[in-house]
Amino acid sequence: MTDYIDDLRDALRDAAAREYSAARASRRWRARLSGADRPFTWGRPAAFAGIALLAAVAVVTAVLWLGATATTQPAYALVQHPDGSVTVTVHNLRTALTPLNARLAALGIKERMIPISDDCPRSNLAFVYTVKRSQFPQLRWTFTRRQSQKYPHGVWGYVGLGRSDSGQLLLAQGGMKPPLPPCFSSTLGQMATPTP
Amino acid sequence: MAVERLDRLSDEDLLVATAEGSPDAFGVFYERHIALVLALFRQRTGSAELAGDLAGETFAAALLSCRRFRPGGPPATSWLLGIAQNKLRESARRHRVETTARERLGIPPLEFRDEDLERIEQLADEASDALVLLDQLPPAQRDAVRGRVIDEREYRELAQRLSCSEQLVRQNVSRGLRRLRNGLKEAQ
Numbered sequence: 001m002t003d004y005i006d007d008l009r010d011a012l013r014d015a016a017a018r019e020y021s022a023a024r025a026s027r028r029w030r031a032r033l034s035g036a037d038r039p040f041t042w043g044r045p046a047a048f049a050g051i052a053l054l055a056a057v058a059v060v061t062a063v064l065w066l067g068a069t070a071t072t073q074p075a076y077a078l079v080q081h082p083d084g085s086v087t088v089t090v091h092n093l094r095t096a097l098t099p100l101n102a103r104l105a106a107l108g109i110k111e112r113m114i115p116i117s118d119d120c121p122r123s124n125l126a127f128v129y130t131v132k133r134s135q136f137p138q139l140r141w142t143f144t145r146r147q148s149q150k151y152p153h154g155v156w157g158y159v160g161l162g163r164s165d166s167g168q169l170l171l172a173q174g175g176m177k178p179p180l181p182p183c184f185s186s187t188l189g190q191m192a193t194p195t196p
Numbered sequence: 197m198a199v200e201r202l203d204r205l206s207d208e209d210l211l212v213a214t215a216e217g218s219p220d221a222f223g224v225f226y227e228r229h230i231a232l233v234l235a236l237f238r239q240r241t242g243s244a245e246l247a248g249d250l251a252g253e254t255f256a257a258a259l260l261s262c263r264r265f266r267p268g269g270p271p272a273t274s275w276l277l278g279i280a281q282n283k284l285r286e287s288a289r290r291h292r293v294e295t296t297a298r299e300r301l302g303i304p305p306l307e308f309r310d311e312d313l314e315r316i317e318q319l320a321d322e323a324s325d326a327l328v329l330l331d332q333l334p335p336a337q338r339d340a341v342r343g344r345v346i347d348e349r350e351y352r353e354l355a356q357r358l359s360c361s362e363q364l365v366r367q368n369v370s371r372g373l374r375r376l377r378n379g380l381k382e383a384q
Contacts, residue, residue, distance in 0.1 A: 003311055
């Protein structure tokens, strides 16, 4: 019986053989070693199942917008699709997140938008990174019910948004369950007990 | 070549060997680092399934990039974790796990069963030692390694941020990674 880790290794090995087959003739690295070569066989054959893990997950275009906000523009936009998924666009980081979370909760979407600060750790629990504004002309995500159901019990999907001290966009995204980093703790209540 | 001989090669040599036509070398590289990559992804996503999926895409991308890897530059671990970070970032941006590299290599989707998730959890637990060890490094090395390897910041930027020279940052990254490797060997 094979498992995912071994199947993946075998698949990569096969792919390496295909990808670099032309280079086999010149194995300069052999000179670094001594002794006769002998073939190596992987212990177990590859066995692939044909179901794409994420095939059912809706393809999402995350085109983000942190650009200038016109005074007449709403803080966010939320569009419901016939299949139950929703597309959210954040126009105003400062004012959008609280009402947006309430809407997401009301729609049964297990995702939350949470403000993050430059104090959030760049490793450990928080998956926070700095991006250039030019890479994200729009802040837009589509969330699906099915996607929400993929999270294990107690884990919530989140999108963290904020600005670094130097004015860059801070973005965080993933699944998370308590204990949360201190910089997320103020939003813990929102994540754990969504407003019906 | 016998796998035990390949096992004696450094990470850098394994990547070079892969690009020069030894698929087994990449297998050894994979075996050496899969747990760390899984630990990183599980920590970031909280999900063994996502961690496994992202790890698959990361190693596929690493395989495709082997020919561009140049020994003498950043350590192979840093290079691999850099790819992992990119995949995580791209997947987060698209809100789905990237499959580009696997598709390009013709690697079919692999199915997860409960046993797979248990093994991923187990491997990730084992490698979490590395992430714990990172926090135990001397502050200068920890910040340098985290900044360079995890956050992928430029040496120049790190030097400014940490108020020291670029050379010192490079030194701290190198020493920190060496210390991590040694710590992991002891833990095993």
